[in-house]
Amino acid sequence: MSLLHPYFIIAMIYMLIFSCLEVFNGKVEKKWLWILAIYLIIIAGLRNNVGPDYGSYKGIYIYSDxxxxxxxxxxAIGRxxxxxxxxxxxxxxxxxILLNIFGAPFYMLTLVIAILAVFFKVEYVDDNTFYPFTFMLLMFIPGFFIGESGQIRQNLGSFIVYFGIRYIKERKFWAYLLCIYLAGxxxxxxxxxxxxxxxxxxxLNKYVMLFLIIVSVFLSPFEIYRSFGGFLNSVAADNTLSIGFNGYLDESVERINGAVGIPEIMMAILTFFLFxxxxxxxxxxxYYEYHSIYVVIGICFYFIFRNNPIFSSRLAGAFIGFAYIIIPNSMYVVSARTKGLIYSFIIALVVFNFIVFSAFNNIKAGRFTIDLYQNYILP
Structure with a gap:
């Protein structure tokens, strides 16, 4: 097991403290969320050669000029x-613009992308949950390392889309369309x-949701996504970065021949909370009904694309990132005793993810360890 750098542990302790406060004492002022945001921007945006995709994105930076x-x-207009x-x-x-006009070093790009991603992330969690610190703590491992510190393009695009959900609620089509256009x-x-x-x-009622999920599980071995190969390949065809993303994974835990692994367990947990x-x-x-649609699509997409690691991570993962919000949100509608049980489960899940992330050597692969992580301004 590798030791995560203290910078990340500090972030987790900060989120844990305010998570306890918001769950048991009521909503915390948003300014404390912005303090966390600034800290996350620094450790993600000013990292130096950290993250399996770092080299790939640096190559893209030079390519863009x-x-x-x-x-x-x-x-931009399809021509x-x-x-x-x-x-x-x-x-x-x-x-x-950053390279051609400002002659900015590469870390300025990661900083700009981190600022944008974390801004949209904060606005999204503040809009969609009464427990933003709890949700961010739940998603921190592996989300922060695969997202803000890894697949920075899809991460930023996804949070722009999540931010745009406010315009779905307000039924402002053109504003939502602009979010989709920019995110795309x-x-x-x-x-x-x-x-x-x-x-x-x-x-969607329970019977419809159950039917859709069961059909998706049944379709999983048939790889029906191959029928849409051209379109799907264009969406997920970023092979260079996919290689980097796989640096987070341990080959010894690959699931073959229908075996059950951690992703399937997480889908089971989501399904449990959903029903x-x-x-x-x-x-x-x-607006829970809106959230449940994202959850059902995410679960269905995961099983339909399960045999393709790229599609199941990119296409399904885009929805699953939103789906987990129903876990902390469930605490809002239950008794104090049940809330305590759910919160205990969330903390146990955070600890489990921490152990798995360490045990599978993912921390070393991404250079997030105490001896490998480097930052341009932090010691």
Missing amino acids: AKDYISILMS EGPQPVELEWLYVLINK GIHNVCYIFLPMYWLVKIP VFDDKMKARFP
């Missing part, structure tokens, strides 16, 4: 310019969220 502005802007732009236009444009300009997997503007209005607290959540939690 070779593209002219006309080609990038033509790509082909003088030069091919193989990556999403907005991400290339951000890289281009960072990572094209975000375009799959466009139908959510209408899908959230479809009522056990469904009635109470519908009655008491604002």
Whole structure:
């Protein structure tokens, strides 16, 4: 087992303290969330050669400067310019401006992306849960290391989309469409969220949800996603970064021939919360029906794409990142005793994720250990 750098442990202790306060004493002022945000921006945005994808993104940074502005802007409107732009236009444009105009070193890019991602993350959790610190603590491992410190493109794009959920609630289509457009300009997997503007209005009862999940589990071995190969490959075809992402994984825990692993256990946990607290959540939690749609799609996508590690992480993961919010939210609709049990389970899950992340050598693979992590301003 490897030792996580104290900078990350400090963040976890901070989140744990305020998590206890918000769960048992009531909502905490947002300023404490912004203090956490600034700290997370520093340890993610100013990291030095940390994260399995660090080298790949550095290569993209140099690549982006070779593209002219006309080609990038033509790509933004779906047209082909003088030069091919193989990556999403907005991400290339951000890289281009930082390097071409400001001559900024690479760590300025990771800083800018971290600022944007954490800003949208804070706004999203503040909008969608009464327990933002608890949710962020629950998702910190492995979310922060795979997201803000790893797959920074999909992470930023996803949180722009999650932020845009406020416009679904307000039924502001053009504002939501703008979020999808900008998020898709960072990572094209975000375009799959466009139908959510209408899908959230479809009522789901327990029988419909159970039917959809069972059908998805049944379809899992048949790999029906191959029928949509061209479209899906264009969404998830970032092979260089996928290699980096796999640095977080331990080959000894690969699931083959239908074996059950940690992802399946997490899907079971989500399904449990989805069904056990469904009635109470519908009655008491604002816009829970919208949340449940994301959960069901995430679970179904996971099983449909289960045999493809890229699709199951990129396509399903985009929805699963939102789905976990129903776990802390369930504490809002139950008795004090049940709230305590759920909170104990969440903390146990955090500890479990910490141990798994350490035991599978993921901390070393990403250079997050006490001896490998480096930061440009922190000692």
